[in-house]
Amino acid sequence: MTGQADLLAQFSNALATRAEAARNAIVAIRVGHGRHITGMVWRSEIVVASEQSLPRKDDFEVVTADGPVLTARIAGRDPGTNIAILRLAGSVAPPPIAAGEAHTGAVALAIGADGMGGASARLGLVNLSGAEWHSRRGGLIDRRIVLDLRLARREEGGPVFDAAGACLGMSTFGPRGQVIAIPTATIERIVPLLLKDGRIARGWLGVALQAVAVPDALRETTDQSSGLMVMSVVEDGPAAQAGIVAGDIILSIDGKSTHRFWNIARQFGADSIGRKPDLRLIRSGRVITVQTTIAERPAA
Numbered sequence: 687m688t689g690q691a692d693l694l695a696q697f698s699n700a701l702a703t704r705a706e707a708a709r710n711a712i713v714a715i716r717v718g719h720g721r722h723i724t725g726m727v728w729r730s731e732i733v734v735a736s737e738q739s740l741p742r743k744d745d746f747e748v749v750t751a752d753g754p755v756l757t758a759r760i761a762g763r764d765p766g767t768n769i770a771i772l773r774l775a776g777s778v779a780p781p782p783i784a785a786g787e788a789h790t791g792a793v794a795l796a797i798g799a800d801g802m803g804g805a806s807a808r809l810g811l812v813n814l815s816g817a818e819w820h821s822r823r824g825g826l827i828d829r830r831i832v833l834d835l836r837l838a839r840r841e842e843g844g845p846v847f848d849a850a851g852a853c854l855g856m857s858t859f860g861p862r863g864q865v866i867a868i869p870t871a872t873i874e875r876i877v878p879l880l881l882k883d884g885r886i887a888r889g890w891l892g893v894a895l896q897a898v899a900v901p902d903a904l905r906e907t908t909d910q911s912s913g914l915m916v917m918s919v920v921e922d923g924p925a926a927q928a929g930i931v932a933g934d935i936i937l938s939i940d941g942k943s944t945h946r947f948w949n950i951a952r953q954f955g956a957d958s959i960g961r962k963p964d965l966r967l968i969r970s971g972r973v974i975t976v977q978t979t980i981a982e983r984p985a986a
Contacts, residue, residue: 704795704851705807710781712844714749714799715758715772717741722749724799724844726856730777732881734873736843736858737763737770750778753803762880766825766888768858768868769876783845785870786852788815788831793849796833796857796865798841810835810865812854822861822947824888824954828875831855831867889958890983891930892923897947898935900968907973913937914944928965928978935968954980 713733714722718741725733725748733748740746746758758772788794789812796808816830833846837857846854846867855867879886895914905911913935919926940963942949953963958980965976 700849701795701807701809704847705797705805707781707851708797708807708845708847709751709803709805710779711783712751712797712799712805713778714801714803714840715740715843716747716749716801722799722801722840724797724841724857725772726843726845727778727780728771728783728873728877730780731774732761732877733758733772733774734843734856734877735770735772736856737765737768738858739839739842740770746772748772748774749799749801749803751803762884764825764876764880764886766821766823766886767827767872767876768821768825769856769873769880771877771880783870784852785874786848786850786854788812788829788848788854788867788869790815794833794835794854794867795847795849796835796837796841796844797847798838798844798857801840806838806841808835808837808841820948820951822951824951825886826872826952826955828869828871831869832860833857833865833867835865837865885985887956887959888983889954889956889961889980890923891925891954891978891980892920893925893930894918895936900935900937901971904968904971904973908937908968910937910943910945912945913968914947914950924978924981928976930965930967930976930978931969933969936965937968937973938966939963954983 713725715725723739725735728734757775761771761773763770792812798806811834813834814832819830855869860866894917898915916934959982
């Protein structure tokens with residue numbers, strides 16, 4: 687029993703040491719009304735945060751390790767990968783960040799900011815480490831990393847470490863409330879682009895879509911059971927210019943069925959802009975084909 691107790695104590699002490707060492711890797715980003723979220727110190731003057739949790743404004747206050755408060759300004763946002771970057775008015779000393787590889791079943795330690803210069807920690811497991819995937823906004827995420835741990839809203843955007851202290855990525859809330867990590871490789875790829883242009887150009891049709899069932903009478907004709915109904919169309923957007931109207935049910939885009947939304951999201955990357963896909967859709971009980979031109983998604 688003594689040997690087992692010693693091993694448990696060593697494990698506990700190692701986790702505490704990891705959490706303490708991570709304090710310099712995080713800041714608390716004040717988002718108003720006494721609330722904050724967590725940001726990762728990426729470079730001495732650059733902080734990475736969860737884009738979906740940052741209010742739509744340009745300037746923020748951040749609380750760094752041990753409490754000094756600095757101002758920060760948005761330098762870029764990418765809803766597609768849920769990455770935002772802020773440029774600090776001053777500088778901090780970031781700890782070295784070594785990228786780690788997520789493995790299903792491995793220990794994961796998620797670090798958050800407590801809002802007063804300290805850190806909080808969450809211990810869990812890598813529930814799933816899968817292949818690359820595309821978000822609903824068309825962003826390419828290098829690995830699907832699902833975490834089996836709890837996460838408070840204020841802790842979102844902090845680093846996630848493996849048992850060796852390597853960084854698996856940035857914690858955030860994913861589809862259906864899952865806690866996921868945006869991989870370090872994705873952050874490394876997106877940050878330089880945001881520093882250069884402030885945004886990532888992606889394709890856009892200018893429609894709001896909702897998954898619906900294909901009418902029974904047309905299932906045999908269309909050879910699929912569901913599609914995406916056009917709920918609204920942006921005035922003068924690509925879809926509007928192609929004559930697409932609210933109520934149309936899109937069945938496929940260039941032969942790719944809309945039965946799985948992820949098949950469609952991957953078609954709207956930066957290289958899709960200017961492409962002219964054929965949209966097969968249902969309108970007024972008939973199956974028709976319409977061609978449109980993918981445009982660049984507006985910055986707003």
